[in-house]
Amino acid sequence: MPDISPLSADDPRRLGGYTVEGVLADSGVYLARDDSGDPVVIKVYPSDATSFLRAMRAVRAQDAYYTAAVLDSGETGDGLPYLVTEYVDGETLQATVAARGPLQGSALHRLAIATMAALVAVHQAGAVHGSFGPGDVLLGPDGPRLINAGVAPALEATTATATQRVGGLAYTAPEHFGGDAPQREEGGEPAGGPADVFAWAATMVFAATGEAPFDGGSTSATMNRVLRHEPDLSALDDHLRGVIADCLAKDPRARPTAGDALLKLVGHSLLTARTGDLTAVVPPPAGPPEPAAAPPRRTGRFAALAVAGGLVIALASAGAVYTLQSRTGTPAAVATPTPSPSATAISSLAAQAPPSPPPTPLARIAAPGLGLALHEHPADRLRVVAYQTGDDLYVRAPGTARFTKSQEKRSEEVAASPDGAWLALLTGGRLTFVSRTGGDRFEVEVGPARRPTWSRDAKRLLLTTTKGTGKDEDGTPVPGGFAIVDVATKAVTPVDTDAETRQGRGSYAWLPDGAGVALSYRSGDDYGMRISDLTGRETRAMNWVGYTGGIRMFSPSGKLFLTHCPSGGTVCVWDTAEGVRRASVAIFFEGSEFWGWYDENHLLIYNPSQEPDRLVAMDLRSQERRIVLTLPGKDFGDFYVTLAER
Numbered sequence: 001m002p003d004i005s006p007l008s009a010d011d012p013r014r015l016g017g018y019t020v021e022g023v024l025a026d027s028g029v030y031l032a033r034d035d036s037g038d039p040v041v042i043k044v045y046p047s048d049a050t051s052f053l054r055a056m057r058a059v060r061a062q063d064a065y066y067t068a069a070v071l072d073s074g075e076t077g078d079g080l081p082y083l084v085t086e087y088v089d090g091e092t093l094q095a096t097v098a099a100r101g102p103l104q105g106s107a108l109h110r111l112a113i114a115t116m117a118a119l120v121a122v123h124q125a126g127a128v129h130g131s132f133g134p135g136d137v138l139l140g141p142d143g144p145r146l147i148n149a150g151v152a153p154a155l156e157a158t159t160a161t162a163t164q165r166v167g168g169l170a171y172t173a174p175e176h177f178g179g180d181a182p183q184r185e186e187g188g189e190p191a192g193g194p195a196d197v198f199a200w201a202a203t204m205v206f207a208a209t210g211e212a213p214f215d216g217g218s219t220s221a222t223m224n225r226v227l228r229h230e231p232d233l234s235a236l237d238d239h240l241r242g243v244i245a246d247c248l249a250k251d252p253r254a255r256p257t258a259g260d261a262l263l264k265l266v267g268h269s270l271l272t273a274r275t276g277d278l279t280a281v282v283p284p285p286a287g288p289p290e291p292a293a294a295p296p297r298r299t300g301r302f303a304a305l306a307v308a309g310g311l312v313i314a315l316a317s318a319g320a321v322y323t324l325q326s327r328t329g330t331p332a333a334v335a336t337p338t339p340s341p342s343a344t345a346i347s348s349l350a351a352q353a354p355p356s357p358p359p360t361p362l363a364r365i366a367a368p369g370l371g372l373a374l375h376e377h378p379a380d381r382l383r384v385v386a387y388q389t390g391d392d393l394y395v396r397a398p399g400t401a402r403f404t405k406s407q408e409k410r411s412e413e414v415a416a417s418p419d420g421a422w423l424a425l426l427t428g429g430r431l432t433f434v435s436r437t438g439g440d441r442f443e444v445e446v447g448p449a450r451r452p453t454w455s456r457d458a459k460r461l462l463l464t465t466t467k468g469t470g471k472d473e474d475g476t477p478v479p480g481g482f483a484i485v486d487v488a489t490k491a492v493t494p495v496d497t498d499a500e501t502r503q504g505r506g507s508y509a510w511l512p513d514g515a516g517v518a519l520s521y522r523s524g525d526d527y528g529m530r531i532s533d534l535t536g537r538e539t540r541a542m543n544w545v546g547y548t549g550g551i552r553m554f555s556p557s558g559k560l561f562l563t564h565c566p567s568g569g570t571v572c573v574w575d576t577a578e579g580v581r582r583a584s585v586a587i588f589f590e591g592s593e594f595w596g597w598y599d600e601n602h603l604l605i606y607n608p609s610q611e612p613d614r615l616v617a618m619d620l621r622s623q624e625r626r627i628v629l630t631l632p633g634k635d636f637g638d639f640y641v642t643l644a645e646r
Helices: 047-056 057-061 093-100 105-124 151-158 193-209 219-229 238-247 258-265
Strands: 017-026 029-033 039-044 069-075 081-086 137-140 143-146 313-314 319-321 365-366 373-376 382-389 392-396 404-405 411-418 422-427 430-435 441-444 449-454 460-463 481-484 492-496 504-510 514-525 526-533 538-542 560-564 569-576 582-587 593-599 603-605 612-618 623-633 638-646
Touching: 017 039, 029 392, 105 193, 105 258, 105 460, 151 538, 193 238, 193 258, 373 382, 373 392, 382 411, 411 449, 411 638, 422 514, 430 593, 460 504, 492 638, 526 560, 593 612, 603 623
Parallel strands: none
Antiparallel strands: 017 029, 029 039, 039 081, 069 081, 137 143, 313 319, 313 582, 365 373, 373 623, 382 392, 382 638, 392 404, 411 422, 422 430, 430 441, 449 460, 460 481, 481 492, 504 514, 514 526, 526 538, 560 569, 569 582, 593 603, 603 612, 612 623
């Protein structure tokens, strides 16, 4: 929480409908509460109220993720304007790096994507930030938030004595020192947009190194470095270094727009998304879902699916169409450059109307054995049917909210059939099938294996076999083949493949029609997906899609599947038939995990960034839409849950 100082005799006690409680950071920035008791931030500005608030209209009009929303505005008794913004409980990037050091790896990529997404939203609203720097980024519990957007230009335009740009010189674009800042071109981004992009890039260098890239120790030396020196970008990885180098071009005309930079950050490319293929996806009737089970530990690639906040970005490349959804669910303006003669109209997942959200929970069910709470509605498609904690397995009686402790011993993994009729318990190479309705039970020997997953018709079970294989770079057993169990005949059919020698990774997944299987593979630093028939013969390869993660990759209809984007930092949604990208999804929850598809339009995401931890349903365009369950973080360690159709 930011430092809060007591009010002085000169500070206001009430501004508009808000009660002022303390001073945040600088004089004129206050912590206050509205009439319902919710905290807000109020900042008073030394400017003409009418002119300043008029100049801020464009910024107030946008309500995008990764910006601190402007909730209200007004005028003090002394005639000074003030803005009321949402309260973000977090430190600035400046303070965080000073206290804990530079950001690295995925944390830096997440920051870059979130802050550039915020900048795109500001520019789409017809505004500019004007003073982007490490002090203008708050690192809140739900991710980075950009603050002070538009304030510097508004102050400069309305304050006669304004002679110095707000923000550090080391983050100021070189064109501002020469007085030749670019003007807005017809159909282009706002005047000053290239300077925002430059300042963003300089801020990312600070985040990666702890030092302002052009700081010379004095005003003149800093200005000289901005104008003539190239910064040291060796601390950045190749992908991020290229984007930031482009954004730091001395000539503003050589810099990418914020939208183009964002597309580069999330990995969009004409090589992986052909213009004509990015057609609208109309969700078909949902088929039976794959049962979703929590990973037994917070490790592996899917344990780092997301990044730091709540936005989901859906973009299409080829024609540079990008949409940033607002927190209210209303799309922000869509920037659509004039297509080239060869381009066709593009419609991405983001361009459609938001899907209907899952029903609002009507019941909160406290489960025995730990602090698990289920948030349910009678119309829910999916229900928690079993969970394991410690040595105990709890099974739900069909058609009820009652869980009872099973007599079965602890298992390594639990999988419920799509119809919820059977539980499959994997322990020490033995698979135990337990009926939830009649008490029937049988066992089959499968040998060393992992990740049991049911076919959609609930007649077969697929396992990834690991006998005699080594481990990958994460310590996970490398797949050696797969085995299929016929539930009716109890027959086990093992299929040896060349997965181990060909760098197979993760676990096998059923294809939606049950006629084949899919597996990720590694090639150098890249990942792709191989598809095989049920004899193990490869029938197709997609070397461009990234890491799939395994059993829960396909949507309920099977028409979409999800991977880590090849560029990292985001999740990609692909068309199963065509192999083209339909959307990129950046889910910003620190330490989150992908648990599967809630339905055709929503992902199940485990979010441990709040207390208690929670499993949420999130759509592909907006923030979380629904809490499915909550669980205190202390109980997560040995927790394993499985969901199925009710």
